[in-house]
Amino acid sequence: MTFSEENYLKGIYHLTLASNSEVSTNAIAEMMETKASSVTDMIKKLAEKDLVNYKKYQGVSLTEKGKLAAKMIVRKHRLWEVFLVEKLDFSWDEVHDIAEQLEHIKSEKLINKLDDFLGNPTEDPHGDPIPNADGQILKVEKQLLSELLENQKGICVGVKDTSSEFLKYLDKQGIALGSKIEIIGKESFDLSLKIKVDAVDLTISNKIASNLFVKLT
Numbered sequence: 001m002t003f004s005e006e007n008y009l010k011g012i013y014h015l016t017l018a019s020n021s022e023v024s025t026n027a028i029a030e031m032m033e034t035k036a037s038s039v040t041d042m043i044k045k046l047a048e049k050d051l052v053n054y055k056k057y058q059g060v061s062l063t064e065k066g067k068l069a070a071k072m073i074v075r076k077h078r079l080w081e082v083f084l085v086e087k088l089d090f091s092w093d094e095v096h097d098i099a100e101q102l103e104h105i106k107s108e109k110l111i112n113k114l115d116d117f118l119g120n121p122t123e124d125p126h127g128d129p130i131p132n133a134d135g136q137i138l139k140v141e142k143q144l145l146s147e148l149l150e151n152q153k154g155i156c157v158g159v160k161d162t163s164s165e166f167l168k169y170l171d172k173q174g175i176a177l178g179s180k181i182e183i184i185g186k187e188s189f190d191l192s193l194k195i196k197v198d199a200v201d202l203t204i205s206n207k208i209a210s211n212l213f214v215k216l217t
Helices: 003-019 025-032 036-048 064-086 095-102 108-117 164-173
Strands: 052-054 060-062 153-159 180-186 193-197 200-204 212-216
Touching (some): 003 064, 064 108, 153 164
Antiparallel strands (some): 153 180
C-alpha cells in the first residue's frame, strides 16, 4: 500500500470505532481534509484490493483484511510513540506527528522486535490500546471523568483529545496517566468540577473533564 492508502485505512478505522457503523465519504473527506471526489477515487482503489466495502450512498466499512491492516498501522504508530517517550525522552505532546511518519515503515520484523524491546506494552503514552501482532486489543474498562459523581475516585488512564495544546494544559495542571483523581464537587451552572489530583485541589471545566478517561477505584 501507498502512504496515502494507509492513512485512509487508519482514518476509516478510527471513524468506524467512533460510529460503530459504516462511515460516509463526507466524514472521511473531513477527516482527511480533502474533497469528497478524491475520497471516492481512493475508496474505489481500496475496494479493488478487498480492504473496504463500498456501495454508493451506503457508506464505507472495512473488510476483515482491511481492519487487520488498519490495526497494524495503528500498532506501529502507538509502539513508536511509546519508544519516543520512554527511550528518547520526548514529551507526550510531541510524539504524534513523528509517529505519523514512522508508522509507514514496512518491516514487520522490526516492529515485532520493537514491541519486545519495549516489553510488549498494551497502551501508548496517551492511554490508547496497542493491538498485538495478531490484531487483538486488550480492553480496559474506563469512562469519562465528566461522568463521575461527587466523591467518586479514579485513576487517569487516557485522553480523548490528543492535541498538543490539551496535553500541554494537562502538564501545567499536573495531570498525567496514573494520576489519582477524586471528585470533590460539581457546579450545576456550568458542570465544572472541583477535583483533587494526587492530593492537589483543582477546578476544571466540563470540556476538560469530557476529554479525560478514568478507571474507577
